[in-house]
Amino acid sequence: MGKSAQPTLLQGTLDLLILHALQPGAMHGYAIAQTIHLLSDEVLRVEEGSLYPALYRLELDGAISAEWGLSENNRKAKYYAITKRGRKLVTEQHATWTRLSTAVQRVLAR
């Protein structure tokens, strides 16, 4: 499997978005996707196919923790919460992202 720079960038971005969405409190996978969708003024759509692998990877990395709970309509759902390590990661990645996007902005503005 060949790896290009683009998926890595997107993947990193998705991680950042997930972690950011989780900062106010724990939520299940569907809610995470919805939050990102709504916060981006319905521009970004997180597909199931990339959301869950990303969630499992973050969990393995120890950036988020998962726990089974009951959803708002009383169904069994897995709730994800950000960990200490995750908060550290989000600060770092946020800074990196800001630097990167301003840099891109500057380039495009000229």
Place this chain on the structure above:
Amino acid sequence: MMRRLFLKLFRRRRLQQDLETELAFHRAMSGEHHNPIPLGNEAVIKEQAFDLWRFNFIENLWRDLIYGARGLRRSPGLVIGAPLSLALGIGVNAAMFSLGVEFLFSEPSVRDAASLVSIRLGGNSNSPEEAIDFLAASGLFQAVVGEDLEAFSNFNDGTETHRVFAVYTTKNYFTGLGVPMLYGRGILPTDPKEVAVLRYQFWRKYFNSDPSVIGRRINMDGRVCTIVGILREHHRTPLGFGFSPDVYMPRWLDTTNLAIYARLKPGMPLAEARAGLDTVARRLDAAKPTTYKYAQSISVSAMAGYARLSSQPETMTIGIFFAVLLAITGLVLLIACVNVASLLLARASARRGEIAIRLALGASRGRLLQQLLAESVLLALLGALFGLALSQFTATLLARIPLPLPIPIYLQITPDWRVAAYCAILTTIATLVCGLLPALQSVKESIAPNLKRESKLRLRRALVIAQIATSVIVLTTGFLFLRNLVDANSISPGFDVRHTLRADVNLPPASYTNAQRKANYVDEVLRALAIIPGMESVAAARLTPFTDNVSFGSRLTFPDNGQQTEAYFKWNAVTPAFFQAMNIPIRRGRTFSTADRGEQVVIVNRTFVQRFLGNRQPIGTALLWGGGKPPCRIVGVVEGTKTVTIGEEPQPQLYEPLEQIDNDRLRIQFVMRSAIPPALQLDTVRRTLRRIDPMAGAEVETMYSGIGLAFLPSQVGAVLLGSIGILGLLLATVGLYGVMGYSVVRRTREIGIRIAIGATRSDISRMVLLDSARLTLAGSAIGLFVALFLTKPLAMFLVPGLKPTDPLSFGAVLIIMILTGVLAAWGPVRRAMGVDPNIALRYE
């Protein structure tokens, strides 16, 4: 990491269910909210998650192992042959390793062995108790204890007196060291002097493992002692090396000097302890002056693990011996591995088609390698299991063999993590050696099908050459020790061992308080032994060669011209009949006589004369030795004897009359020369000694069995290395047979053509035999070359005159290898001669 792996393995099903539930929930929510979020491919998500959890790797591994097991089930020859080969290799290695580890690195059975140190004051291994008390009072150490290791005691079991190995200790020995006990307790500082702690095996032998023995009274050296405790079965003494005395008692004679052990205060480094001890020893010298200075050469050395080993240079020799043994057994394992590799290689050629198809279908090379290696992992694991069991069995068996040593040495072989780790490492190496080459080869050859057979055969031939080379190395060392054994047996120890007996008597100290009593006892015994029918001559001596020895490093002064020489010689004190009883020829002068009383006389051996007397006429020469002794006159010159090992260089020797010395020792030996076979006299001698003093423990044996120790290194070497060598040879023969057989099968067509165009049977057999001879000779040449270097460190174990590069050994090995080559080629040759050109040319 490992924990997570296991969790994943066991939770696999749950994780899968969780994933499904979560995805179902997600879909349900999307459905309820009428959300246009497109549904992904569920299978792909699962696959991705599984990959993330590394299930694929584990699953593949598991699948490979099952597949490997199934494949192996179809070739029972490989399943039996390969693990057996590996088991022998691994077993022999692990057995040597566990013996070596136990002998060199055993931890003493004490509390926190790492903080214990052994102390020498004034360069002496033993010091008087006042020095120990002074050290203890100095507060430098947490605890200071002492023990006298070189003690015998007479144990009377009610009917008979046995000479047993005792250790006299300071009373804080057990509490200070923290010795764990099986029953009862150790000796306490508040105990009287009449208490005893018994070794487990001693207790089992004389008290039938009866736990109620605690508190019972026993007779030791005529003193009634109370048993207070029994040591554990696998008790290891602080001295180590398997030294296992029978009885521990508080020191009760004031003259006994003790070896000193101390426990460092927590966190105190060795260097600081040494510096502190220096100061304390100086104060000790000021407070209790002796003939020597305590502070002059002090040493503090660790008592456990490698630290102990490196502080005792003499044990390094034994370490090297084990290292050489391990290297040689390692070579045997290598031979075994090569055999298995050869078998796997043959198997791989049968699977050529399968591998080619799988590669064509897109299997990655790494994946195929993993699968092929799984098979050798299985084989190696089986081999390791057998091998570990085999090693524990053989090591225990070897350790059980009673060594003909004057001190009790028993190794406690117990399952040990170090041995297990060693086995694991060996298994890993074996797996890689056996599996990697054939696996790489079969993956590679499928890519380049035209080259396949040539390179495979070349690899197998190289393997066989390596195998022959290693067996030559192993065999050469085995042969060397065999020669050594033969040579050692033919070397005369310098005295008669066939018609003589010795009795080693330990007198009970309570009733032999002065030299006169001891002298009376000796006279009485000599008279009683002399009238035993068949006894030709009897004598008493401080020492008999090989069982004990005393050397003197002393300045010799010759009063005739005042010349002084530094001399180092072996010393003994004997009664006049000693030389006659031992059949040591007197070259000049005479033996001692009663007329010598009132004059100091000595007898020396020829080496002593040659080395120290210059061109003096030896008889009548007066000399001064051992500071403070009056001058003594040489009355006789005798032939030398060996003293410690059979292989030693001739030693200068000096004998004094037994009655001339101040006999301060309780141990006395008798030597007897018998006209009838000495073994028949053993009982009579025992009975006579018991009659004269029932409380004196006596060991009576024929001289021949008494000097067994001298032959020990060659015997151990010959038996161990000889059998290892034969094992290696067998394995190599199988390998050679396999490769010759394969090469004949491969050349069936060629042989058929040769026969068809007129080659005779003898041409064909010559062709195959020559091929085998080429391999054998190449391997032997390499092996002999390496053996030249590898056997160098063995020189110190060989008798003088026998060099590690012994041409006879090397020649014998070469002949054996050529015979092996012919033998291994025999089957293939017959097969080649039976090739029918009609069938061979239609073949394939």
